[in-house]
Each structure stands twice: as structure tokens, then as C-alpha cells.
Amino acid sequence: MRTRPLGSTSLVVTELGLGTWxxxxxxxxxxxxxxxxRVLEQSLAVGIRLFETADCYGNGAMERLLGERVPAEGTVIITKIGTRLDAEPVRKDFSAAYLKEAFERSRERLKRETLDCVxxxxPSSVAVQRDEVAGVMNELRESGALRAWGASTGTPHAARAAISVGAQVLQxxxxxxxxxxxxxLEPEVENRKxxxxxxxxxxxxxxxxxxPATREFGVGDHRRERWTKDTLRRRLRQLVAMKPLVTEDVPSLRSVALRYVLANPLVxxxxxxxxxxxxxxxxxxxxGKPPYLESDRVELLRQRLEEAGVET
Ligand SMILES: NC(=O)c1ccc[n+]([C@@H]2O[C@H](COP(=O)([O-])OP(=O)(O)OC[C@H]3O[C@@H](n4cnc5c(N)ncnc54)[C@H](OP(=O)(O)O)[C@@H]3O)[C@@H](O)[C@H]2O)c1
Incomplete structure (x- = not known):
């Protein structure tokens, strides 16, 4: 399994990581x-050394599982905090007091004296920019309890805000x-490493x-709310843009998708x-292996995705 540096942190991660949501x-x-x-054991067996989780996944059960089964030596575990499952309704909390409490609970479940990355x-861009947030995360690093911190974000706005307050890692x-x-985000990601x-x-x-175009999702599957029937049909039609990229060495659409991401040196x-x-x-x-997708194929793919109206 090939590895890459995790930006400017001291951590090195395998190019493929196992997410546990x-x-x-x-x-x-x-x-x-x-x-x-079996998925966890097989991940270790094939050489995956990066594991990603959150304190709220399985209400702590995924952190506990990783803490029990993933050897501390040579692995990187990334966890996420800031969701209060004890509140009704569930809500976000990035106050210093709550982050400190949540950090300690993750540390206990993951069975690590020092956490690799939290x-x-x-967070929203407003939440991440409150002084206490970077303050508490930097304090944890300085105390030796944490190697790196960052944010998992859903919008460029929040991602940029996290970078501006010193996040070292973005998901x-x-x-x-x-x-x-x-x-x-490319310029910031590149310049700030x-x-x-x-x-x-x-x-x-x-x-x-x-x-199939008629695919339906069961109760408890987040995709049930993500796409309407029409959106899903349109999305599935757009996949035609990727088809010419399937070749002997890139054997499936799944392979095209994965290699596109791995071909980006910023990732x-x-x-x-x-x-x-x-x-x-x-x-x-x-x-597969490098070069995951040559630059001319990446360019062709981009053009075809634009023509298919993806992201419009
Ligand atoms: N906000 C956040 O921080 C956040 C948000 C989302 C995800 N994540 C993390 O990122 C991880 C991955 O995210 P994701 O679930 O969105 O990832 P994804 O890889 O885009 O989707 C996962 C789904 O893809 C399908 N799949 C996986 N391997 C397949 C294969 N070989 N062939 C066919 N289908 C396959 C499965 O669908 P079926 O179940 O239909 O088989 C699976 O449930 C999560 O586990 C989580 O740890 C974090």
C-alpha cells in the first residue's frame, strides 16, 4: 500500500483509508x-493503515472497535468530534468545554495516549472561527495529547474558514x-500544505x-432522502460521461472514480x-497503481463531465 504525507503534519497515511460511517x-x-x-481485519491484511471515524458513529462503538482492533504502531486513526448525541434534538457543540470533554472520551475509547488527528x-464557518475553537485544539497539540487537528466540512466556505484559523487537515x-x-480551495490547500x-x-x-434507474433505498439509508427519483435517474444517465475511460487497465466505472481522486496530488x-x-x-x-489516470485522460474526463452537465 503506497503512502503520502498528510500535508505538513508529522503523519504519513496510506493512500486508501477505511471510513467507518x-x-x-x-x-x-x-x-x-x-x-x-471482517472488513476491518481485511483492511489491515491488505495494508490499509489509515482509519477514519467519529465519536458519534454507532454512538462511540466505531471508536471503541478501532481502539480494540487497530494496532497503535504504524497506523493513523482520524476521529471527529462536535456532535452532541446527548441533546434532544441532536446538535453541534464546538464550545471549548464540550470539545475538551469529547476529546477525552475519544481518547479513552481509542485507547491512545496521544490521538493522531481530530x-x-x-462545523459552520461561524462556529469554526470562534476564538476558543482553534485555541482548544492548539492547546491539545501543545500538551502532547494530539498530533494534528482540522475539520471535516461540507462547504468551501467552512473549509476556508477552518484553514484560516489554522486547521492542518481537511476532509x-x-x-x-x-x-x-x-x-x-486548491490555492489554499497547496499554499498551506x-x-x-x-x-x-x-x-x-x-x-x-x-x-438500476429504479433503485430504491431502505429505511435508515441516508440516500433515501438524498435524491428524488428524477434526480437519481438524471445522475445515472450522466454516468455515460465516464464510460470511455473504462479500458483494460481501468476496468470499471468504480475504478475510474477512485483513480480520478488518487490521481490528484493534493489528495x-x-x-x-x-x-x-x-x-x-x-x-x-x-x-490500481500510479499513474492512476494520465493527465490527458483526466482532461478528457473533465470535458465530458462538463458536457454532461454534472455540477450545474
Ligand atoms: N461529514 C463527514 O465527516 C463524513 C461524511 C460522509 C462520509 N464520511 C466518511 O467517509 C467514509 C466514506 O464515505 P461515503 O460512505 O460517502 O463513501 P462512498 O465510498 O462514496 O460510498 C459508500 C457506499 O458505496 C458503495 N460501495 C462501496 N464499495 C463498493 C463497491 N466495491 N462496489 C459497489 N458499491 C460500493 C456502498 O453502497 P451500498 O451500501 O449500496 O452497497 C457503500 O455504502 C464514511 O464511511 C465516513 O467514515 C465522513
Whole structure:
């Protein structure tokens, strides 16, 4: 498994990381305990050394699992804090007091004296710019309890705000149907040497091109609310833009999607979301090796996506 530096932090991460939202059962519906463990064990077996989670995934269960099963030596665990599951309704809390409490709980569950990297979990640009936020995260670093911090954000606005207050790592959605956010952030990411984690590289599975136009999602699957029937049909039609990129060495749309992300030198790692050992094996195999997609193929892909009206 190849590695890349996580921006200007002292951490080095494998290019493929295992995200645990899907495995928690919170995102796409239930996952059996057997599959959860097998995906984790198989990730370690194929050389994945980057694991991504959040204190709220499975109400702490995913952190606990990683703490128990992932060896401390040679691995990087990224967790996220700032969501209060104890509030009704669930809400965000990035106050200094809550961040400190949540940090200690994550540290206990992950069984690490020093946490590798903690991200603020979907903060708004206003929340991230409050003085106490950077203050508390920098304090944790200076005390030796934390190696790096950053934010997982959903908008360029929030990402830029996080960079402006000193975030060293950003996690953003980045995939063939969602490229513009990173394009807007490129100068800051490059100049500040931000460690960049790309998530949702398959657009929640859509980019694999294996769904029928009539695909329906079960209760408890976040995709049920994400797309209307018409939007999903339109999105599936747009996949035609990727098809000419499938060749002998890039064997599927899934492979095109994954390699597009890995071909971007600004990306430190692609955080994957397999829910079964079979999916994990496919992803690892089809990620291939450098050059993931040559620049002329990347350019062709960009043109075809523009013509297909993706991101308009
Ligand atoms: N705000 C945040 O911080 C945030 C938000 C989102 C995600 N994340 C992190 O990023 C990770 C990945 O995000 P994501 O779930 O959006 O990722 P994704 O990789 O775009 O989508 C995951 C889904 O893709 C499908 N899939 C995976 N491997 C496949 C394969 N080999 N063939 C066909 N389909 C496959 C599965 O769908 P089916 O279930 O239909 O099989 C799976 O549930 C999450 O686990 C989480 O840790 C963080």
C-alpha cells in the first residue's frame, strides 16, 4: 500500500483509508457484526493503515472497535468530534468545554495516549472561527495529547474558514460529480500544505454505475432522502460521461472514480466506505497503481463531465 504525507503534519497515511460511517450501520442500514469485523481485519491484511471515524458513529462503538482492533504502531486513526448525541434534538457543540470533554472520551475509547488527528465534525464557518475553537485544539497539540487537528466540512466556505484559523487537515467530499469544491480551495490547500482527505469518492455508491434507474433505498439509508427519483435517474444517465475511460487497465466505472481522486496530488488519501469484504477487495484491486489516470485522460474526463452537465 503506497503512502503520502498528510500535508505538513508529522503523519504519513496510506493512500486508501477505511471510513467507518457505513460500517456503523448509521448511514446505509444495518451491517452484521461479522461483516464489520471482517472488513476491518481485511483492511489491515491488505495494508490499509489509515482509519477514519467519529465519536458519534454507532454512538462511540466505531471508536471503541478501532481502539480494540487497530494496532497503535504504524497506523493513523482520524476521529471527529462536535456532535452532541446527548441533546434532544441532536446538535453541534464546538464550545471549548464540550470539545475538551469529547476529546477525552475519544481518547479513552481509542485507547491512545496521544490521538493522531481530530477533526471538527461539520462545523459552520461561524462556529469554526470562534476564538476558543482553534485555541482548544492548539492547546491539545501543545500538551502532547494530539498530533494534528482540522475539520471535516461540507462547504468551501467552512473549509476556508477552518484553514484560516489554522486547521492542518481537511476532509471534504470529493468525487467525479463533486469536484468544484476542491477546485475552489486548491490555492489554499497547496499554499498551506493542508493534509487533504477525500471522502465519498463513489458519491455514496452512485459512481459505480451498477444501480438500476429504479433503485430504491431502505429505511435508515441516508440516500433515501438524498435524491428524488428524477434526480437519481438524471445522475445515472450522466454516468455515460465516464464510460470511455473504462479500458483494460481501468476496468470499471468504480475504478475510474477512485483513480480520478488518487490521481490528484493534493489528495493525501481516499477515505473509502466499503460495507462488505467483497466491496473492499474490489476497491483495493481496482485502485490500481500510479499513474492512476494520465493527465490527458483526466482532461478528457473533465470535458465530458462538463458536457454532461454534472455540477450545474
Ligand atoms: N461529514 C463527514 O465527516 C463524513 C461524511 C460522509 C462520509 N464520511 C466518511 O467517509 C467514509 C466514506 O464515505 P461515503 O460512505 O460517502 O463513501 P462512498 O465510498 O462514496 O460510498 C459508500 C457506499 O458505496 C458503495 N460501495 C462501496 N464499495 C463498493 C463497491 N466495491 N462496489 C459497489 N458499491 C460500493 C456502498 O453502497 P451500498 O451500501 O449500496 O452497497 C457503500 O455504502 C464514511 O464511511 C465516513 O467514515 C465522513
Amino acid at each position: 457505513g460500517l456503523s450501520g448509521d448511514a446505509y442500514g444495518p451491517v452484521t457484526e461479522t461483516d464489520r469485523l 477533526l471538527l465534525h461539520n 471534504i467530499p470529493y468525487n467525479l460529480f463533486h469536484r468544484k469544491e476542491l477546485e475552489k 493542508i493534509g487533504l482527505l477525500a471522502r465519498s469518492v463513489l458519491a455514496h455508491g452512485l459512481l459505480c454505475g451498477t444501480w 493525501s488519501a481516499a477515505v473509502l466506505g466499503p460495507r462488505t469484504p467483497f466491496q473492499l477487495a474490489q476497491l483495493v484491486r481496482e485502485a
